[in-house]
Amino acid sequence: MLVNSEQIIEALIETIQMVAFSLLFSAVLGLPLGILLVITRKGHLLENLPVFNVSNGIINIFRSVPFIILMVAIIPVTRLIVGTSIGTAAAVVPLVFYAGPYIARLIENSLLEVDPGVLEAAQAMGATPAQIIFKFLIPEALSSLVLAFTIATIGLVGASAMAGAVGGGGLGDLAITYGYQRFDTMVMLITVGILVVMVQGLQTFGNILSKRIRRR
């Protein structure tokens, strides 16, 4: 085998860092955007079709660019923010541009599942729009939101491995440089194995958490 266990552990830590930071930032971006997509649509809380149409369109544009292209296309932006376009920190930028709009869509879906009757009851009680969002909409969708974030996290694990291909580091980098380019099947198997375990673990954790919130 061309790599030692230390290198594998280092790559694993890089992957975890990439996923964690990009999840954090894309949640910060995606959560408000997802809420916006719900409340500004026709007939909803703060109906505003221009805002809805513009945010909807922008999200669609980002969602239609393949991640590998997006990564290269926004290199100037990455340089501007991180100072470099290579390395783990640099990989976080395209990952956020990829996962942010994705999370916004997932959140939009979760929030739309909330019974409109509950929101009507909130309005009848004289709740302000902010109270409706934070005391009714989000608590009612919480269990489904947890599953949405689970899906997004797993998506990021996959995307972060791809980011490795352009020098982002992490398990994907290891798999490409040693497993693929230098024909080290063992490295390939180990990295893919670790990714499989990560995904299984994340999904199981998300399911349990969501179930606990739903209590059933």
Add this chain to the structure above:
Amino acid sequence: MIEFQNLKKVYTSGGQQVAALNGINLTINKGEIFGVIGFSGAGKSSLIRCVNWLEQPTSGRVIVDGYDLTALSAKEIREVKRNIGMVFQHFNLLNSKTVFANVAMPLILAKVPKEEMKKRVNELLEFVGLSDKANNYPDQLSGGQKQRIGIARALATKPSILLCDEATSALDPQTTSSILELLKKINREYNITILIITHEMAVIREICDRVAVIEAGKIIEEGTVFNVFSSPKTETARNFVSSVMNDQIPDSIKEIVEKNEGLQKIFRINFIGNSAGQPLLSQLAKKFDIHINVLFGNITELQGTPFGNLIVEFQGAESEINRALMFISQEKVTVKEVKAHAS
């Protein structure tokens, strides 16, 4: 008190204008239970939702306890809403929160201090008889229990008005009457004005003081429950009344009567109040030379007053029948000749 003044609501859907409310003028007095009945699409839902501004009218005014809602800001309307509770057909409880938290919600929104909030919620749960369910979740409750929680929640901020939007339409008959009992109790004990919209005439008969019939966005008939039930004026009102008070001659009897052509005459006799207790028919048979054939009859209680409805056939000489009718007209009953096949 709720006052609708020339209220109109027009929806635009697919380029077409649809008038849900077409000039409603209606006053609901303080402390009464008022029912609005109509078929689906008649506009009753739009009407009730204009009271707490879930829907804004296109024109006209809604005056709630002296406040003209059309003249208020969004913030002021939220304040007025604290004084209006609403109960929904599908309960609209938060499934993610316990029964206690659901009832507490309006108090939390109104920023009521915690101790006071707890006291009030426990009081409300006691009132609706579900103290033991405080820590349960809505999906662990039956439909009737959910509606009791919905009612407790609606009463949390001690409103002066309670709106019931088809509150019993999703419930079975037995649960319906227990919920109606609860609404009556609320009206009695707290003197809360209750506005009910429904398509079930039984609900109106059970608890309302006054009733309005709505059709195509207009109030076509309005009056005390007794008056509307005992002498409905419009076709729609008659249909609603006959949906709960069977007052038609049964088909099989109609056939027999139609075969016996002859001198027979058919009358509808309505008894109201005490007159329902008099042996009128046997008096007629003794005093006059006529035979009386009862084709149909029932007695219903409306707002605590008995209301009897009889369809009888008089057989005999015309002069005797006329004398009998003269006698009846002196009693406190109304009598009307009807054809066998008509009402």
